[in-house]
Amino acid sequence: YKQFLQIHQYQLANIPESLWEPLFKKLVQDLFDAGDSLELHYGDPLDVYSLHVKKEGGLKKHSDIFLIDHAWTTKPETSKAQLLDNPQLVERLTSMMDIQVDEEVEEEEEEKVADDEAMVQLVASQGEVSEHRAKIALQNEGGDIIAALMSLTLHPDHDAKGLKNLEDAIGGQVRRDKEAKAAEKKKLDTIDKIMIEMWKFSQTYEYAVVDPSGQTKKESAWYIMDEVGSAMGHSETPNCICAPFIYVGRGTVSYSIIFPIQDIPKGGMLTRDFIPADIKDPEARKAYMQVFNDGKDAAELIAVYESNEITPIDPPFVKALTNHRLAKKGARKLRLYTTTEWVATNCKLDNVELCDSEDQADMLWFSQDFKDFDKLTKGQKINQFENESCVTFKQNLAALVKLAYGQVPWSSTTYNLTTELAPFVGHYLWNQEHNHRNLWICKPWNLARGLQITIQEELAPLVRLRDTGPKIAQEYIQTPVLYEGRKFDLRYIVLLKSSFKDENDPSKGYEYQVMVYKMFWIRLANQPFALEDYDNYEKHFTVMNYGNYNLTQLLYTQFIENFEKEHAGKKWTDIQADINEAIK
Secondary structure (H helix, E strand, O other): OHHHHHHOHHHHOOOOHHHHHHHHHHHHHOOOOHHHOEEEEEOOOOOOEEEEEOOOOOEOOOOOOEEEOEEEEEOOOOHHHHHHHOHHHHHHHHHHOOOOOOOOOOOOOHHHHHHOHHHHHHHHHHHOOOHHHHHHHHHHOOOOHHHHHHHHHOOOOOOHHHHHHHHHHHHHHHHHHHHHHHHHHHHHHHHHHHHHHHHHHEEEEEEEEEOOOOOEEEEEEEEEEOHHHHOOEEOOOOOEEEEEEEEEOOOEEEEEEEEEOOOEOOOOEOEEOOOOOOOOOHHHHHHHOHHHHOOOOHHHHHHHHHOOOOOOOOOOOOOOOOOOOOOOOOOOOEEEEEOOHHHHHHOOOOOEEEOOOOOOOOEEEOOOOOOOHHHOOOOOEEOOOOOOHHHHOHHHHHHHHHHHHOOOOOOOOEEEOOOOHHHHHHHHHHHHHOOOOOOEEEEEOOOOOOOOOEEEOOHHHHHHHHHHOOEEEEEOOOOOOOEOOEOEEEEOOEEEEEEEOOOOOHHHOEEEEEEEOOOOEEEEOOOOOOOOOOOOHHHHOOOOOOOOOOOOOOOHHHHHHHHHHHOOOOOHHHHHHHHHHHHO
């Protein structure tokens, strides 16, 4: 027990001390005893499942703690594949989420059947004829497969028994094909509904992993509690705490725990607060609850969006960059301090030497973010600009563009889901109301290499994905310029040089030059672009050099030549001028 307390001290800090020992005993025994005190209701008082106290005398505050199992643990990028491979899980989630999938009655349309590729191939294979002849036979027989096959294969003097056997065999095959096709469609429709509904049930927690290089990093897991935990309702004044608990015993197992924080009478419904603790603003809370409320407060949130006009400052925001001249050091070498191994290894300049102290250095080169600009001594140079995070962090860049220029055609509409959740949800609902397509790309503030980036049409995942760390949501570009039908991005090396306008009079300020290296690097998607199949990474993303993907190597000169051929009338010199202006 003492070891349990030591290992789990940070998780136990949020649990009443009187419940630590009961929790320990239940974890050791893997004891799920919620059924002794609680029961599920359906349709009373909600239209879905709800969780109620059945224990005589009710549940007293902090009187008990219950273990809840997890029915499914997943990640958004792999969840659909897991469902496709696990029909038992699909069946369980369909019941838990109360999902109804309508059986569609297919109307037989003879012309469509005649043009159905599968039907044509079936007639061609059974009749041992070309697909062209099979299609003509189907058209002549009004889409009747049996009649088409008879016209191709039966001789007038064939007996009735042979005709009947063929009709039974082909009819059975067609029926089985239709049933299989209907079953597959129902399966895919069910999974699609689960992928939408899962965000009403999913919770998340972070855990640490060690990558191959030995570095520790955090990852997020999404989970759905079992039937008991998933039946808890929402309340602004909840009577229970429900939270994940990672138990380290003979192994590492994730559970959820529930304990009452108010007295709950017999028959009373157990509730928790669905909204993350960091969301305090009333409008933001209403925006988050759109995932669960299906349109409640929509008009108010649309009004928030319509009133969310940003007036750019005039003139556009400009801040002079901190710049100190390197002091003249006479004949001695310049001292360089760096934490970047490849700089230390490859710096071979005759007038530069490495040193072990930041204070003694003339030049500093860091890979990590540097924030102590006020501690730089006069004359010290560093490889970073003060406040450069205004362009290197996605949310800051979006905010800077809005502040300087307002909404612009050259940058997608962007929302910071930490600070602009209400206007974002209002924008989404406004699009719905005005029949505008909602297609958004969700990105972490400060990750690279395409990590944790998803494309979404539904509101629920866009709102819920903020729970795993700060995100932005941008309108997805639906008509990108393409190279051989595929998306691409270009990477440039840019040098910003600053110098005194007058070397003899520093008070006159600085002048800046931006230099763009004419050679650029091309990254290509592996599959042709289309507005569909948004979980297909190789269709919608261009970063292929960090995963198990084919990587296209293309020289910039070849890219330019092929681009101009594909896009007749376009000159790369004009495009490059626009790119240079955007960089500037």
